[in-house]
Amino acid sequence: MSFELVVVGGGNMGSALAEGLVRAQWCAPEDLAIVESSLEQRAELTTRLPGVSVLASLELEHVGPATGAVLCVKPNHAEAATRLLAIVGVRRVLSVVAGFPTVRIEAIFPEPTAVIRSMPNTPVLVGKGVSAIAGGSQVTKDDLDWAESILGAVGTVVRVTETNIDVVSGLSGAMPAYLYMVVEALIEAGVHQGLTRDVSRQLVIGTFEGSAALLAQSDKSPEELRSQVTSPGGVTAAGLRVLESRALRAAFLDAVAAAGERSRQLGR
Numbered sequence: 001m002s003f004e005l006v007v008v009g010g011g012n013m014g015s016a017l018a019e020g021l022v023r024a025q026w027c028a029p030e031d032l033a034i035v036e037s038s039l040e041q042r043a044e045l046t047t048r049l050p051g052v053s054v055l056a057s058l059e060l061e062h063v064g065p066a067t068g069a070v071l072c073v074k075p076n077h078a079e080a081a082t083r084l085l086a087i088v089g090v091r092r093v094l095s096v097v098a099g100f101p102t103v104r105i106e107a108i109f110p111e112p113t114a115v116i117r118s119m120p121n122t123p124v125l126v127g128k129g130v131s132a133i134a135g136g137s138q139v140t141k142d143d144l145d146w147a148e149s150i151l152g153a154v155g156t157v158v159r160v161t162e163t164n165i166d167v168v169s170g171l172s173g174a175m176p177a178y179l180y181m182v183v184e185a186l187i188e189a190g191v192h193q194g195l196t197r198d199v200s201r202q203l204v205i206g207t208f209e210g211s212a213a214l215l216a217q218s219d220k221s222p223e224e225l226r227s228q229v230t231s232p233g234g235v236t237a238a239g240l241r242v243l244e245s246r247a248l249r250a251a252f253l254d255a256v257a258a259a260g261e262r263s264r265q266l267g268r
């Protein structure tokens with residue numbers, strides 16, 4: 001029996017994606033397979049994804065002319081997993097593997113194959129990710145639409161050129177970590193000023209969630225929302241003045257540039 005889509009690697013990314021696809025009714029659960037090498041993880045996936053085929057390996061019979069695959073393994077397993085996709089005759093691949101360029105994937109296939117590379121981020125795990133996609137040399141608009149519909153099941157999708165994938169890695173790929181660091185530092189700041197850790201945590205995480213929701217729902221820009229809470233000579237202005245004097249913006253400019261450069265190095 002052949003599947004419409006095969007997810008290779010059922011870890012954090014692969015399982016979240018499979019779950020999102022079932023939830024969004026992207027296809028019927030029986031048209032979806034997930035290939036996972038770990039026995040323990042397969043048992044968990046079987047419970048978590050009723051109706052989806054959880055396989056130990058991909059066989060020729062699982063792949064028909066229309067079967068697509070999503071590559072969700074760690075970078076050190078990516079080449080071996082891609083070789084298997086080439087052997088069983090998959091002709092359309094979406095990869096979420098960091099630092100694995102489309103030319104390297106295309107070179108593993110004996111025939112021209114549509115390869116789409118993406119850079120998602122961890123909010124994908126709760127269906128609120130942001131992913132960028134970029135097509136390889138054989139990709140049509142249909143292939144990009146296909147990839148967008150898959151990643152769209154776990155968040156929003158933007159299209160970029162592959163040269164910008166490293167920039168995306170350093171920006172939205174790494175951004176959850178930047179923001180968690182800001183949250184961590186603010187909780188600590190509340191504690192330093194005398195709040196209990198629990199109260200500080202509730203205040204900071206609640207404000208973080210609320211501010212993100214306000215930004216998403218409002219038609220105002222971040223600058224407008226910020227100036228709304230910054231009265232002349234007031235409390236927020238006093239705090240922002242310190243952040244400006246410590247060059248917070250410049251620190252983010254440098255952080256995104258350094259992370260993008262590291263992504264470029266790892267891909268070489």
Ligand SMILES: NC(=O)c1ccc[n+]([C@@H]2O[C@H](COP(=O)([O-])OP(=O)(O)OC[C@H]3O[C@@H](n4cnc5c(N)ncnc54)[C@H](OP(=O)(O)O)[C@@H]3O)[C@@H](O)[C@H]2O)c1
Nearest residue numbers: 009011012013035036037038072073074075077081097098
């Ligand atoms: N997590 C993120 O924020 C994020 C963001 C952007 C991109 N990515 C990319 O997403 C990819 C997956 O990350 P992850 O966090 O989901 O990794 P993960 O949790 O380690 O999941 C990968 C799974 O694939 C299994 N596996 C390895 N080789 C396999 C094969 N040949 N066939 C089938 N299954 C195989 C692994 O089993 P074993 O444990 O037995 O090896 C593991 O369970 C990575 O390449 C990463 O660069 C992740």
